[in-house]
Amino acid sequence: MIENSSTTPKTLPQPNPKTKRISMMTRPRLILRTVLGGLTLVTLYSLLTLNTANLKLSEAFKSLGTNLHSMFLQPSVGQDSWNLLLTALTRSVSLAMLTTLLGALFAFFIAVGAARNLSPTWLANTIKAVMAFIRSIPTILWVLIYSVTMGLGANAAVVGLTFHSIAYLVKAYSESIEETSSDTIEALKASGVGFWPIVFQAILPSIIPALLSWTFIRFEINFANAVAVGAAAGADDIGYYLFMSGSFYSNFHEVGLIVYLLLGVAVILELVSMRLRGHYLQKN
Amino acid sequence: ASGTATGTKSDSSASKDKDKAITVVFYPNESAKSFSGSRDALKKSIEKATGKTVKLQTTTDYNVAIQAIASGKAQVAYMGANGYIQANHISKDVQPFAAQSDAEGSLKKATYNSYIMVQQKDADKYKDGDKYSIKNIKGKKMSYVSNSSTSGFLVPTAEIKREFNVKDEDKLTQNGQFFSKVLYGGSHQGSAVNLLKGDADVAAFDDGDLMPYLKPSEGSWDKLGSTFEVKDDAEAPFTDLKGKKVVNIAMMPVQQGPWVYNTKSLSKDDQEKIAKEFTSKEFASNKEIFSQPGSKAAKLFQRKTDKQQLIKVTDKWYEPTHKLVGY
Amino acid sequence: MLKVIELDKTYGQDKHSLKSVNFTAQPGEVTAIIGPSGAGKTTILRSVNQLIRDNGGQILLDDEDIRQANKKELRKIRHHIGMIFQNYNLISPLTALENVLHGRLGAKSTMAGMLGLYSNAEKAEALELLAEVGLKDYAYQRCDQLSGGQQQRVGIARALMQHPKMILCDEPIASLDPKSTRTVMDILRRLAKEKQLIILINLHQIDVAREYADHIVGINSGAIVFEGPSQSVDDTVLQKIYRQADSTATVTANEN
Amino acid sequence: MLKVIELDKTYGQDKHSLKSVNFTAQPGEVTAIIGPSGAGKTTILRSVNQLIRDNGGQILLDDEDIRQANKKELRKIRHHIGMIFQNYNLISPLTALENVLHGRLGAKSTMAGMLGLYSNAEKAEALELLAEVGLKDYAYQRCDQLSGGQQQRVGIARALMQHPKMILCDEPIASLDPKSTRTVMDILRRLAKEKQLIILINLHQIDVAREYADHIVGINSGAIVFEGPSQSVDDTVLQKIYRQADSTATVTANEN
Amino acid sequence: MKTNYRSPQQFFRQRQLRLWVVLIILIAIYWLSMAIVSFQTIPSIVKVPAGLVWLFKNFVPTQRSISYLGPILYQLWRTLLVAVSSTICASFFGLIFAILGAKTTTPSPILRVVIRFGASLLRNIPVVAWSMILLFSFKQSDFTGFLALFFMTLGYLTRAFTETIEDLDGEKLQALQAVGANYFQCVFCGVLPEVASTLTSWVLYMIENNLRDATLVGILTGTGVGFLFDHYFKSFRYDAAGLIVLLIAILVILLELSSTQIRRAIA
Numbered sequence A: 001m002i003e004n005s006s007t008t009p010k011t012l013p014q015p016n017p018k019t020k021r022i023s024m025m026t027r028p029r030l031i032l033r034t035v036l037g038g039l040t041l042v043t044l045y046s047l048l049t050l051n052t053a054n055l056k057l058s059e060a061f062k063s064l065g066t067n068l069h070s071m072f073l074q075p076s077v078g079q080d081s082w083n084l085l086l087t088a089l090t091r092s093v094s095l096a097m098l099t100t101l102l103g104a105l106f107a108f109f110i111a112v113g114a115a116r117n118l119s120p121t122w123l124a125n126t127i128k129a130v131m132a133f134i135r136s137i138p139t140i141l142w143v144l145i146y147s148v149t150m151g152l153g154a155n156a157a158v159v160g161l162t163f164h165s166i167a168y169l170v171k172a173y174s175e176s177i178e179e180t181s182s183d184t185i186e187a188l189k190a191s192g193v194g195f196w197p198i199v200f201q202a203i204l205p206s207i208i209p210a211l212l213s214w215t216f217i218r219f220e221i222n223f224a225n226a227v228a229v230g231a232a233a234g235a236d237d238i239g240y241y242l243f244m245s246g247s248f249y250s251n252f253h254e255v256g257l258i259v260y261l262l263l264g265v266a267v268i269l270e271l272v273s274m275r276l277r278g279h280y281l282q283k284n
Numbered sequence B: 001a002s003g004t005a006t007g008t009k010s011d012s013s014a015s016k017d018k019d020k021a022i023t024v025v026f027y028p029n030e031s032a033k034s035f036s037g038s039r040d041a042l043k044k045s046i047e048k049a050t051g052k053t054v055k056l057q058t059t060t061d062y063n064v065a066i067q068a069i070a071s072g073k074a075q076v077a078y079m080g081a082n083g084y085i086q087a088n089h090i091s092k093d094v095q096p097f098a099a100q101s102d103a104e105g106s107l108k109k110a111t112y113n114s115y116i117m118v119q120q121k122d123a124d125k126y127k128d129g130d131k132y133s134i135k136n137i138k139g140k141k142m143s144y145v146s147n148s149s150t151s152g153f154l155v156p157t158a159e160i161k162r163e164f165n166v167k168d169e170d171k172l173t174q175n176g177q178f179f180s181k182v183l184y185g186g187s188h189q190g191s192a193v194n195l196l197k198g199d200a201d202v203a204a205f206d207d208g209d210l211m212p213y214l215k216p217s218e219g220s221w222d223k224l225g226s227t228f229e230v231k232d233d234a235e236a237p238f239t240d241l242k243g244k245k246v247v248n249i250a251m252m253p254v255q256q257g258p259w260v261y262n263t264k265s266l267s268k269d270d271q272e273k274i275a276k277e278f279t280s281k282e283f284a285s286n287k288e289i290f291s292q293p294g295s296k297a298a299k300l301f302q303r304k305t306d307k308q309q310l311i312k313v314t315d316k317w318y319e320p321t322h323k324l325v326g327y
Numbered sequence C, D: 001m002l003k004v005i006e007l008d009k010t011y012g013q014d015k016h017s018l019k020s021v022n023f024t025a026q027p028g029e030v031t032a033i034i035g036p037s038g039a040g041k042t043t044i045l046r047s048v049n050q051l052i053r054d055n056g057g058q059i060l061l062d063d064e065d066i067r068q069a070n071k072k073e074l075r076k077i078r079h080h081i082g083m084i085f086q087n088y089n090l091i092s093p094l095t096a097l098e099n100v101l102h103g104r105l106g107a108k109s110t111m112a113g114m115l116g117l118y119s120n121a122e123k124a125e126a127l128e129l130l131a132e133v134g135l136k137d138y139a140y141q142r143c144d145q146l147s148g149g150q151q152q153r154v155g156i157a158r159a160l161m162q163h164p165k166m167i168l169c170d171e172p173i174a175s176l177d178p179k180s181t182r183t184v185m186d187i188l189r190r191l192a193k194e195k196q197l198i199i200l201i202n203l204h205q206i207d208v209a210r211e212y213a214d215h216i217v218g219i220n221s222g223a224i225v226f227e228g229p230s231q232s233v234d235d236t237v238l239q240k241i242y243r244q245a246d247s248t249a250t251v252t253a254n255e256n
Numbered sequence E: 001m002k003t004n005y006r007s008p009q010q011f012f013r014q015r016q017l018r019l020w021v022v023l024i025i026l027i028a029i030y031w032l033s034m035a036i037v038s039f040q041t042i043p044s045i046v047k048v049p050a051g052l053v054w055l056f057k058n059f060v061p062t063q064r065s066i067s068y069l070g071p072i073l074y075q076l077w078r079t080l081l082v083a084v085s086s087t088i089c090a091s092f093f094g095l096i097f098a099i100l101g102a103k104t105t106t107p108s109p110i111l112r113v114v115i116r117f118g119a120s121l122l123r124n125i126p127v128v129a130w131s132m133i134l135l136f137s138f139k140q141s142d143f144t145g146f147l148a149l150f151f152m153t154l155g156y157l158t159r160a161f162t163e164t165i166e167d168l169d170g171e172k173l174q175a176l177q178a179v180g181a182n183y184f185q186c187v188f189c190g191v192l193p194e195v196a197s198t199l200t201s202w203v204l205y206m207i208e209n210n211l212r213d214a215t216l217v218g219i220l221t222g223t224g225v226g227f228l229f230d231h232y233f234k235s236f237r238y239d240a241a242g243l244i245v246l247l248i249a250i251l252v253i254l255l256e257l258s259s260t261q262i263r264r265a266i267a
């Protein structure tokens, strides 16, 4: 029923339109559908076998309502003070800044090595595999490692978090680099320009909007990570208060307030990123 | 000769460390919460005692805290009993020097309570004669706090292991082995909520964390078989659970967590100075660190009587917890 | 003088794209390579500055064989060969001026190149070249805001900035409208004469080739089938060059 | 018959792009609109099928004013107007066949269209149309694997699939090489004759316009400056149409 | 942009000035952040290799850890299932939101703002808050883990899909409009086929991502390889924890490889 068409048109069935059913399936389409279908099947299977702990949905949603209510409609500073929380928030933002800036700096140079249109395939593949490996080591482990080797504190937090930042950005940056047209690169190569000048004079200006966009996404993730595990390294940031009010006091009101603070930062971030992106894109 | 040579060498590098700031690490276990006021006062008094600058470090990760004190990157720490045993296991340099005394100012009852509780309506099922026991909890749904908690995990599992003579702790933590289902509440409150909502049949948690939400309606916090009721003014997540009752079918004393130092990275001199300062009467009357009798202000330590204070302890005193952990 | 001798190129195992190609291009002249699609025009051009490595032969630029150059020498040689592309291949977010200055990058140290440090003299020269191609007023415009013809002229200025001995053009007017086509071809012809450059240019438009080129090389299926002055290109020659299924139609069409 | 009467269009506040445009296009004829860049050629074409809303005038297709149609009627009318673009605008990951079938979307229910349910007859017709434009063997090829000329022919087949009364072409050959240009223009001319379509086509290439169009409309700065049979387009007319800074050069150049 | 400069010198001076301003701002931000959290750049970077050594010393799987392989593999499988199903469900809703929220295809600009804001909200609620919101209401189960991953993934995919759709050439949609197709037809016959391969690679990436996030979510679910990791980690069985990390890494790399293959096959 399904007729595959390979890229050589000669092998195509000669359609006899009036009698035979005309199929429009092609090989890539078939693969795409197989993949999606397979994933859907896996999804169905896992949804059906999902352990729901005899959940009564009506009850669950009712309790969800109460919890959300006390979290988001009655936020309060709890046992901590505004002063304390805001200072801690600043520390979290600073952590995210540091990890993002460091990550972006290192990632750019590594990404040049990981881009297929600039580097030999073996190097690009090796770097990509190493980065995938780094990404699969949980952040908390990185933080542990560095709080043991250099003591608790911001140093450990920043270094621990920067690993994932680099690994993620290398993937993103190198894909952006791979998207720059090879013709443009070739144009400079043809006039005898060396490797690094090409990277800085040709590739960098062309991909700045993409870099900006990725870096801001990562900033957002870094901020979330700083909150989630920065406190574990003893960076004494807002994550500590979130952890305390959440895991130790189950104080929904304070958690609500902290979530509001975090969302506030996220919104500001999104606005800044939209402005900057707009600034660059409008010139196109 | 070479041994002494390396010895002096490591000594000199260690002494260089010793001149530097003293790092104090807090892991927020059941007994040490986030009281920045108390922490600052602590810092001041250590600085006063040693004449050195003190750096306070908080961490939310159990492993990080233990590795920090065990590796000597931190010199002083306040930990739960279980955490201390782990740190001591990794490095014998970690030694306890002070813990909170009982109301009499002694170590005799320097404990708080960990419970195994069930809902009141099911309580009869757990009666062995006219006394409550945990004999019937096998095959039930169990809720712990988290697997790093002393009172919400270590002590209850030890009790169960003893009662049922189970060797492998992993049996108690996996679904469908000893228990039909194992839950983790994430916090003491969470574990209690698991029980109150009926998601778990049996739950473990401690007294201090539930006091704001539960009140003994029969018996008291110190009596086995007491009944506890959710207070009328209980906050979320207990708001929907008002009036529900639970019964403790087992009550285990948990040793107060110790203050420890790393004897390698903290000079003898400083060790003595800090220990002396902490166990002094003046220290216990510091209003920033101890909430004074009758006062409601939340501080790092609660003081029920004037006699209560920090008191000197050694590794030996933690023998019972050593036994529980198995090393 | 550029002399290509017995140049051979096979893609992959046995796809013969160039077979013993021989031709010459003189300074001061525009040499056009014409031929049907897939004949090997692009392949020749890219072999000349070794963007693709050929399989044998000689490419003599002023009697020096480009093919013998090592990597560093090659960069130096390339610096003296300008190249102009069908799709301009400018760095679009940069200004025309900066793109022209890119022509100097090959002559700079890595560091200066990376940071884009140009001397005042270079900047002045770039402006002058832009004026020369009629883009004085557009020097500070982003390249993606220029029309195709303007972009192509920036490309020419960039090539000139290299102080080239030779300029290679791969279908430089394919994406241009008739007006821009004339402007660009006029400039190229003028430059060849004025600066005594070797200009080698791939073209599809036979009429343009006949009007602007001094010397024409015809290629079909990787082999040179004609070489001579543009006046001598007549219908028989064209039929030989475009000898293919419906080549006659194409050729006569362009004769209108 | 398409009759455009007093069509007006201003972009933004006062940028007058079309000023009282009047012209007619007959079925069975190719009508070419020529004029310098920015004259308003694209604006006219897009107004005709109301992809942009004009500011006044009438557009009568078979005496029915397209401008009066409501949204639903407009969809119906558009369904009978094919459009061909400079950049083809095919859905690139889809096969040629599917892109051609898109021509039927306007005639289908939302649901059937969404799910791409086409009858066998439609599929057979699409294949036939592909054969008609010489792409029989490429029906199952992804569009981005086709050459420019081939893609443009898919675009034509898509337009034909609409059973159009009229086909609008916005510089359909600008990105094509000479050979593909001829193929595409030949097909368009043949279709106009055979199916009695109105073919309205924006062109930059004057020679192509003169060769293929029956009727020529010249536009400059938003105003029609010439309308008449293609034979009557001579140098004076062209100078009028391309009246601008250096238009004379351009025009005579194309006269060679 | 100003297009008239008196001389190239002036132009380049302005260029350089802008570059310097940006650089100085970045450096200032960096210094300020360093001061706020008291971070020391050089001493920290110097210690990076020491940390890697520590990692390999402590977390290399040992003979003993092999005995845990059985439960680990089983939980890894469960986690993969949750990662896949949450991603697929999230991508289904994410696609709908993205179509409604992308500049080129949105039916109303207000909806666009609402969706953008909503997605940002989902992305930025911290894990601890998710765990509180969900754990107390939905109990500890696979389903809760599924929900947490679902919401976080939904936030990311909505954003990613929106940007992909916005990058699409608007003229192609006009071509379908010109044919007389209506909104839904334009979306299904035009937008979706065009973005399918990009979206697929995003979906595959998010599966990989969710697999890694399982460590966080494991605490919510009380099952899965993430929980097991937490368990071994907290009971100081680093070799077993290391084995889990290794297995996850292998799975992630396999996923990335097959993702590349699939992308190439459907491109």
Ligand SMILES: Nc1ncnc2c1ncn2[C@@H]1O[C@H](COP(=O)(O)OP(=O)(O)OP(=O)(O)O)[C@@H](O)[C@H]1O
Binding pocket: C011, C012, C015, C017, C035, C036, C037, C038, C039, C040, C041, C042, C043, C044
């Ligand atoms: N990278 C490549 N790999 C394999 N074969 C190639 C490659 N590049 C070109 N070819 C083949 O080499 C031959 C010559 O190609 P070339 O691009 O030089 O032709 P051309 O004359 O420039 O054509 P056009 O006018 O279409 O640009 C063609 O048959 C082409 O298919």
Ligand SMILES: Nc1ncnc2c1ncn2[C@@H]1O[C@H](COP(=O)(O)OP(=O)(O)OP(=O)(O)O)[C@@H](O)[C@H]1O
Binding pocket: D011, D012, D015, D017, D035, D036, D037, D038, D039, D040, D041, D042, D043, D044
């Ligand atoms: N969206 C728009 N907004 C404002 N002005 C526009 C817009 N589109 C076109 N114009 C202006 O309207 C005029 C006519 O443009 P149009 O695109 O119709 O010209 P054209 O004849 O098609 O030119 P070309 O040959 O370059 O395609 C031009 O001056 C152009 O700048």
Ligand SMILES: [Mg+2]
Binding pocket: C041, C042, C043
């Ligand atoms: Mg070519």
Ligand SMILES: [Mg+2]
Binding pocket: D041, D042, D043
């Ligand atoms: Mg136009």
